[in-house]
Amino acid sequence: MKTKPPLVHREFIVYSFLAALLGTILGSILGLITLPRIIFNAYTANFTFTKLQLNLHPWYIVLSFLLAFLSTVLSSWLASRKELKTDPAQLMLPKPPAGGSRILLEKINFIWHHLNFSYKVTARNLFRYKGRMLMTIVGVAGATALMITGFGIKDSLNTIVERQFGHISQYDIITAYNPDESTQNINRAKNVVRNSNNVKRFNGAYFENIYATRNNDYAREDISLTVSKNSQQLNHYIKLQDYQSHKALKLSNNGAIISQKLANLQNVTVGGKIKIHETDGTTHKIKIAGITTMYAGHYIYMNQAYYQKVFNQKYQANAYLVSLKKNSKEQVNNFAAKFNRQEAAVQTIQSQETKSTITNILSNLNNLILVLVLSASLLSLVVLYTLTNINISERVRELSTLKVLGFYPNEVLMYIYRETNILTGIGIVLGLGFGYAFHGYIMKLLPPATAMVAPGLSWSNPIISVILMIIFSLVVMMMMNQKIKNIDMLEALKSVD
Template sequence: MYGMKQSAVLVQKWSISLMTVLISVGVTLLATLSVCLQELVSTPSVLMRPKAPIAGKRIFMERIPFIWKRLNFNQKVTMRNLFRYKKRFWMSVIGIAGCTALIMLGFGVKSSVSNIIPSQYVEVYKYDALIKLNSNVEDTKKIENKIKRLDGVHNLTSAMRQNITVLGNSADYYSTMFVYDNADEIKNFINFKDYKTKKKIILNDEGVVISQKLAELLDVKKGENITFTLNNTKYSAKVADIVEHYVNHQVYMSKTFYENLTGMKSSASILYVDMNTKKSNIKALKNYLDHQNIGSMERLTATLDEFQQRMSSLNIIVAILSGCAALLCFIVLYNLTNINIGERKGEIATIKVLGFRRKEYCDYIFRENIILSLIGASIGMFFGYFLHRFVVLTVEMESMLFIRTMPLYIYLIAFGMTVGFTIIINLAMRHILDQVNMVESLKSIE
């Protein structure tokens, strides 16, 4: 869908790779340097002694008796430990939030691009076939009546289609103008909805109806004027409404408005056809058009199938982003959980000695991961919304409007996958807790 020169891609490839390596190495070195500077200010005698656990403090929740009194002992300890290790808290939350945002981005981009098809060719376009009339066709009404009598044809209407150039402040935009004869008939073939309210638009003779993307590029609103050129002549028209539309720039106007604006008579150049799309009906219509030398036919389903095949490559993008998000979540949680257990071996050994069962001491540690995962996933959904919107608006083409919202199921998928990764990590780390030696751990100097 994007025109890219091979030479430009090759030239940029090495520079982008080099920049990526430099940023990655730079961030790693910066993190290492900050930790070294923080640790090496201590005296050798302090560094040689085992690091004492961070002292516990009262937390804000304890000041809310209504909640705090209803928590059991293990839940209170978990809450205190969450805020006791603040660095680990923020590292976990940020890592998990990034995981959720990446999952949302992957599924959201696919949804935004692939949903153009049903939105445009099912919800907006209601016709089944479009007939382009040859320039030598004169009596369109006679042709319409003959086509209506063909098997499977339910209804049709005519319109004039012409290419125009809409003039903008910084650029001009190639557009297609449609002049319809009857407002009541054209509504049966094209669904005119307001781009904001999604309400039906009432077509009239007071101005033109333009597509949403064209209105955004021109920065015009309902009631303002647009200027376009037709046959090297400039015309100015009032924007009566802005319609929901996703592919190409469209300008619709009534026959009366067109003739009053230009002083020229409109003549039909296309026919919208509503029909039963059985192969026999399609073949009969094509044979009639070819035999009478009337014009050519475009089937909406053929355009729909072609576009869907082109969109199938988006599955690779979703797989890559989801895979990276899963790795990010696993690496962050695995490392932080491993460090958490390593720093708290004495604490874990103590609760084992006190008689905590396997489930209890596992929950003692892993309950923190679950809570951090829920917090991180919630924050990640917030940032995922803005990340998705930024990417969609950045890659959106001039002549195409992507879906800028995400359905609810993507939020649920991202949240569920993130929490699922956390549960898998917790299950995988249980054996490390089982291996904590109570005698050896309690020998450490506190």
């Protein structure tokens, strides 16, 4: 009984439709529920919210399903439609190989004549299945790029804490007091710092919270203004260094030093000017004498002379930058509590609290990175397994012939897998480049407005990514080796009859 073409179409379309539907459901759960929770927990680790409000966004789900439908159902329909135009008797026969043609490598006589038979066959087969070759390279390159991006995000974020609080910020606490308080109350607050046995060193400074706005934008950057008498005093507590040359910066009488992220948001360079606002609405324009590397927060640093020039008022210290001998969390908290009990005390800023806040956020982002790396791993396994499986299934007779001719099992395996290894290698090399570019793009979007990340990738990142891709390739090879061993040579060779 002859099966009508629509029924044949239905077999392929139903299978593809179910794959698209299940993929959309799983993807929607992951993208609209799981990932938002991970990101929410990371960015709100140090804030109190009642609950996360999740929206289903039906249009996004519909769009995703349509894309999945087009890439699976439409592809299956077009492929089956093409095959059903062929005579049924012809379909039952093995597909004849494409007409032979010389590949580019054959025209390079020096290389071609030095290749043994196995490598010549591999080279021909690579160009014989161009679509499969392209899909393998693109799939492996995409998986490698995602893996490098995931590990790269971890590298860039994890170095923030060490660079900011290990190299740049050398103080343990800032103690701010009200200079308008009575002299007696001010002296009591100062004496907490001056007379403490746990204080290693301290330096008087002027500290104020100010802000800046962007042109044609309602966004506002909260800034910490620190004024010191000179660079030498400030250098013991905050290391100011040029964001490009990394050379030490000194406070100038003709300009201020601002943090790099603030300069980027305000779109200014050295020699330019920005407008700053005090909390009472007073506005000042300051000239940029230098841009310093700073990974957390927005900062402006001035010396006494330039402060008096810009603000048109006499410099009067209202804070201490303090380094402690014993700077454990308990010791710093005790010192802060003692200072805050004074009448003149305004606030204390502990570097450890800021460090703890950032560390908490970063630890929660590790879940997001894990999802990214697992997705890349799954993608690589699916691509390699699917394409290698198709490759073996279509060449069962070819492999059976090799077995009959006396090829050893490892030779038969490498006959197929040598192609996969070459394509995987090409994909990995391309993925390294794509991963570096994609990581740079993501790191411009990921950090919040008050933070900056360390650029570049650590040397271990590409090494780990390449090793993982090789491991996944070997896992698939072992799985395929078992399938090749189970091929029934006689059945495969007589199946045409």
